[in-house]
Amino acid sequence: MNPNAQVSRISKGKRTEIRRENERVILDAAEKVFAEAGYGGATMQLIADMAGLPKANLHYYFPTKEALYRQVVRNIFEIWLHAADTFDEAPGPVEGIGGYIEAKMAISRRHPFGSKVWASEVMHGAPVIQDYLETTLREWTAGRMAVIQRWVDEGKMAPVDPRHLLYMLWAMTQHYADFGHQIETLNGGRPLSDAQWREATETVKAVILRGIGVV
Incomplete structure (x- = not known):
């Protein structure tokens, strides 16, 4: 084996790993900044500071604020899409809708900032992602509606x-994501514990599944 070729492959792999890690750090920081400041209030400098990276690094990976914002929105929506896999694989609503509720509650716990970004965007008339709502979201919703109707x-x-x-x-x-602060306030100023999250999830499941007459 050519030693130079081996070194080149190792070097390329390392660069790919660094790139992925930098993108992850930037997206995590952007998710939080966009959630707290909104699209209009967020700046690339604020996001760079949150990520602990030079501003030039952000522009290397994401040339504009809109490109970064759209990637944040796309990420949370793709996570939601995967949560709906239970619909396609389930034999009925107990498994499909029950599993979907479990997945969505887990997402609200793990990705609260992404959910807040989505909610804020939509409440302001979706000025940046309206095209996404009219295509991907509309198609996804139609597919899930068809399963429920079946x-x-x-x-x-x-x-x-x-x-x-x-x-x-x-x-x-x-x-549970969008109004997390209110929930914590009503919980004595503390985040919900593991047991409280399980209780919340089971309560939502019970209300919905009883309402549609399956339990």
Whole structure:
């Protein structure tokens, strides 16, 4: 083996690893800054400071604030997309909708800033990601509605409007991220414990599954 070629491969692999780590640090910092300051209040310098990197590094990976913002939004939405895998694999609403609630509650706990970025963007009329709502989100929603309607038609759950059921699922699960400060305040100023998160998840599941007549 050519020693120079081996060194080149090792060097390339190291650069790829460094790039991935830098992108992760930048995206984590951007998620928090966008959540706290909004798109208008966030600056590349603020994000660089939060990431502990020179501002030039941000522009190397993300040439504009909008490009960085869209990647943050895309990341949280892709996480939500994977949460809905339970729909496609489940034999019925108990497993599908129940699993979806569990996944969405876990996301609200692990990715609260991403959820807040999404909520703020939509509440302001989606000035940056409207195209994303009109394509990816619309297609995703139509697919999940079709699964729910099939379960209704097969008599596996009560006849409810699939669209409004999805809206309720989003509202109930994402509340724990978007209004995390309020929840902590009402919890004596403390984050929910593991046991409280389990209780919250089981409560949401019970309310929804009983409401659609499957438990």
